[in-house]
Amino acid sequence: MSAFISFEAVSKSYGDVKVIDGLNLSIERGEFVSLLGPSGSGKTTMLMMLAGFEAPTGGRIVVDGKRVDHLPPHARNMGVVFQSYALFPHMSIADNIAFPLKMRGMPKAEVGTRVKRALDMVQLSAASGRKPAQLSGGQQQRIALARALVFEPEVVLMDEPLGALDKQLREHMQLELRELHKSLGLTVVFVTHDQNEAITMSDRIAVFNSGKIEQIDTPQLIYSQPNTRFVAQFIGxxxxxxxxxxxxxxxxxxxxxxxxxxxxxxxxxxxxxxxxxxxxxxxxxxxxxxxxxxxxxxxxxxxxxxxxxxxxxxxxxxxxxxxxxxxxxxxxxxxxxxxxxxxxxxxxxxxxxx
Structure with a gap:
């Protein structure tokens, strides 16, 4: 069976600086895969290329058998959650979640049904009429997640989405995201520099170092059977x-x-x-x-x-x-x-x- 997402010899350069170097990565449908590594290791660049916000210098990106590296972001059917949440401050929570549906021309009745379902999913139905500034950081994070899921994307991409939260809330949201991933059968690609976060949430972890993947394995094997000195030192x-x-x-x-x-x-x-x-x-x-x-x-x-x-x-x-x-x-x-x-x-x- 072929992989759901494939990076095939993907490279990315900015001028003379090579950020990603001939990288191969396969992700199965329904997997939660974390891209883990220090700042500058290439993990966010990989996510941005998958999302369509960056174009590869070389190689191919294939999703569900179709090459996507030439497609604009809106044509890739992927939900994206950023660390900053990127919510519209002048819109209500319901309108924030409805935004991607309206941009896709969805009928008004269907928009209302989906927004309600998304709010129920993240347990924030009572906040639909509020503005983002009236919510806590954890609530805003859940709204950003609901907006990314409301149009039922094939893939959800997350770039350090819990980085701005305090330790207790961060750990709570890790468990919530794990549960959502399991219950909805989502394919999730998650960027983090936090080893414990990756170990807690992932089916597999890809450890990045200087634009290459040093090891990709289950959290248990990454921790107990590191293949390189870098992985042994970086994980735990x-x-x-x-x-x-x-x-x-x-x-x-x-x-x-x-x-x-x-x-x-x-x-x-x-x-x-x-x-x-x-x-x-x-x-x-x-x-x-x-x-x-x-x-x-x-x-x-x-x-x-x-x-x-x-x-x-x-x-x-x-x-x-x-x-x-x-x-x-x-x-x-x-x-x-x-x-x-x-x-x-x-x-x-x-x-x-x-």
């Missing part, structure tokens, strides 16, 4: 240790660390003996103290303890590496200066190129 928090490959077989490798300690890690590609690599181990995968059989183990010294509410962050030094672990509760019994061991399962240790 991780411990990085430099080493070299002693042996590599199938999806496992024996790694020699700087102090000569040997550990076993999980690989996603074959490595040559002697190749310089980086180990990535998440803080929650580290166990302090007694070592169970089959686990990697490193001698370590506790350098600091930081209480953070639901867990304590333990800073350690092992050989030439600074490590961080998380332990639950306050009564853990550890002390600064204590000599101990940190251990971790080979499955929790990702081997990535240096």
């Amino acid at each position: 928090e991780t411990n990085l240790m430099n080493g070299s490959v002693a042996e590599s077989h199938d999806d496992r490798a024996s790694i020699s660390l700087g102090d000569g300690t040997r550990v076993i890690g999980r690989t996603h590609k074959s490595f040559r003996p002697g190749e310089q690599i980086v180990l990535s181990v998440r803080p929650e995968a580290l166990t302090i103290g007694d070592v169970a059989p089959g686990l990697n183990s490193l001698p370590a010294v506790i350098e600091d303890l930081v209480f953070q509410g639901d867990h304590t962050r333990v800073h350690l030094k092992s050989g030439g590496s600074k490590l961080a672990a998380r332990v639950t509760g306050q009564n853990h019994g550890y002390a600064v200066g204590q000599s101990t061991h940190v251990s971790f399962a080979p499955e929790a240790c990702a081997v990535v190129p240096q």
Whole structure:
């Protein structure tokens, strides 16, 4: 089965500056795919090319079997939600939502029916007669979403739509958007620089770096099995240790660390003996103290303890590496200066190129 949305060798340059470089990306119908990356990585440019606000320098964009990169935005049947909401301040909420329907020449009776349904969907029917300035930031965000959905687009594009909200409201809206995506079967392409947001909401995440996709995978695999050092560092928090490959077989490798300690890690590609690599181990995968059989183990010294509410962050030094672990509760019994061991399962240790 062919993909619903396909970027095929798409490039974008501004003068001599190449922002997107021969990029390929496929999205299935009904998927929620987040484009995640730092500022300037190309993710918003990709979204704007899909929306029709930017034209690719090279390559093709195909939606539902039809090439769309030559079509104007209004001919692509896509709803767009921006961070700024872009609501018309002089119009009522109902008129804001009705605007794209009127621009498409829809009969007045049908416009009224659809606007009511869209307001019901975002649970703001009582606000239909108000102006945007009379609503909270979260309510305005929901109205912008209703306007993007009211004409029943094939695809909904969102560019940092939650960026202006406070933390509590942002997390609430993440769950609301997830529920809307599931209940309506929408195809959503969502741009964000917030790792937690992407992990919470997405079916798959495409991690952008310097105009290329470093990895596209489910949130679980992006987090637990990063393919590159950039992905390991950009998604969540991780411990990085430099080493070299002693042996590599199938999806496992024996790694020699700087102090000569040997550990076993999980690989996603074959490595040559002697190749310089980086180990990535998440803080929650580290166990302090007694070592169970089959686990990697490193001698370590506790350098600091930081209480953070639901867990304590333990800073350690092992050989030439600074490590961080998380332990639950306050009564853990550890002390600064204590000599101990940190251990971790080979499955929790990702081997990535240096």
